[in-house]
Amino acid sequence: MFYVDRIIKGSSSETALREFLLERDVIYEDLDSSYVIRDEGEIIATVSVKKNLIKFFYIDDKYQGEGLAIELINSALEDIIAKGYRSYFVFTKAKNENIFTSLSMDTIEKTEDVVLLEGGFFKYADWIEIIKKDLDKDEYNAIVMNANPLTLGHEYLVDKALENDRDLIIFVLEEDASYFSTRDRYEIVKKHYQDNDRVHVYKSGPYIISRATFPTYFLKKDTDKLKVYTELDAKIFARRIAKDLNIKKRYFGTEPIDKVTQKYNEMMMKILSEYGIATEFIERKTIDGEVISASKVRECYENDFSACKKYLSSDVYELLEIKRSGNND
Incomplete structure (x- = not known):
């Protein structure tokens, strides 16, 4: 025994x-x-x-x-x-x-x-069905973002994607492993695009770059495991999510700072293309020759909030200001 x-x-x-x-x-x-x-x-x-x-x-x-x-x-x-x-x-x-x-x-x-x-x-079939019921177009493109928080850099990526005729689905990563909570990140993106009927914002659920699909992503370690987890993440997106939502193209922002994420994006794009999903890298937006990054915003948020203004839309700045003051109920 x-x-x-x-x-x-x-x-x-x-x-x-x-x-x-x-x-x-x-x-x-x-x-x-x-x-x-x-x-x-x-x-x-x-x-x-x-x-x-x-x-x-x-x-x-x-x-x-x-x-x-x-x-x-x-x-x-x-x-x-x-x-x-x-x-x-x-x-x-x-x-x-x-x-x-x-x-x-x-x-x-x-x-x-x-x-x-x-x-x-509550399984994948339940999660995907909720999203499908909310969509009514034949084809879509997609972006996956952490939006920690939403910056002008993220918005530039969305604007470039919207140059395509298809509507855009934004998946906001749902894993609570970021500086800003899932609730805050999702609500900021949702509110920012609420008047744009071509943009559809959803939480990623546990099926896109979560601890389940990609445990080492949040550890930011460049190991041999990266290939294994990226392949799994890409296959879930290609064979399940993209197929069920008829997503034809996925956009990625370049990552000049985070080399692990850049490598992940490159591998992801290669695998998605093998399953017939188009991919495109979009160069990151810069201000005064400096790449806009959410990490800069987080630093400003902690130390000099007014310095965040140049990286954020006015509505996002106002939402973060409310949160920072503690009046975010």
């Missing part, structure tokens, strides 16, 4: 788990909780949870078929449900897909290396 133990952070067991994963070329990091199964004191299986994402699922080859998977997954799901999530995701090796589909989880997308699955009460 095998039992599941929850790892206590800072314990010798956590050190042992770190070594167990390292032997499998996995870096133990960015986790809420981890669970292990031991045999005679040695770790033989494990799974970890970050928010509502299940990852780092491994069972020693010698113990395959022993029923360990269901014990680990149940522990992870109990953890997620206790946090109040209605849905959950699994990011794991492609070879584990059948284990999770046998437990009534749905595959969102997979590559040769990894697979992303989901379960719960």
Whole structure:
């Protein structure tokens, strides 16, 4: 009989788990909780949870078929449900897909290396249907942005995209891992374009550059994993989102400062083109020879708010001023 133990952070067991994963070329990091199964004191299986994402699922080859998977997954799901999530995701090796589909989880997308699955009460089909019901054109173009916050640089990118005859969908990244909250970023973009009937603004859900689809994006590390995660992210967009919403083209802004994001964009564009989706790089807008960046705005927001004016539309500046004063209810 095998039992599941929850790892206590800072314990010798956590050190042992770190070594167990390292032997499998996995870096133990960015986790809420981890669970292990031991045999005679040695770790033989494990799974970890970050928010509502299940990852780092491994069972020693010698113990395959022993029923360990269901014990680990149940522990992870109990953890997620206790946090109040209605849905959950699994990011794991492609070879584990059948284990999770046998437990009534749905595959969102997979590559040769990894697979992303989901379960719960609100899934991709529900998310995409809400958006589809709001759209009435035959074809669209798209931009994905963090808008942390919306700057004149973002607006320039949108204006250039609108030179095309198709309406534009803006996906604002929903992951709360930015300086400004998802709510603030989305509402600023939504309000700014509320009178433009050619621009349609939606939250990205967990299906575009989220911790589920692209865990290392928010860590900003230039590692070999970039290709794996970018391929998964691109395939979800191309084979699911673009197909379901009839998106024909995606625009990207150049990234002269952030080399990791620039590399990601280049790889994303290559993969999307392989699936018949047109892509275009648009040169970043400059002011006084300086590239407009949201990071400059965040710096001004902290230290000299009036200096933000040259990077922002007046309505965005006013919204941020209200937020900064604390009157943003």
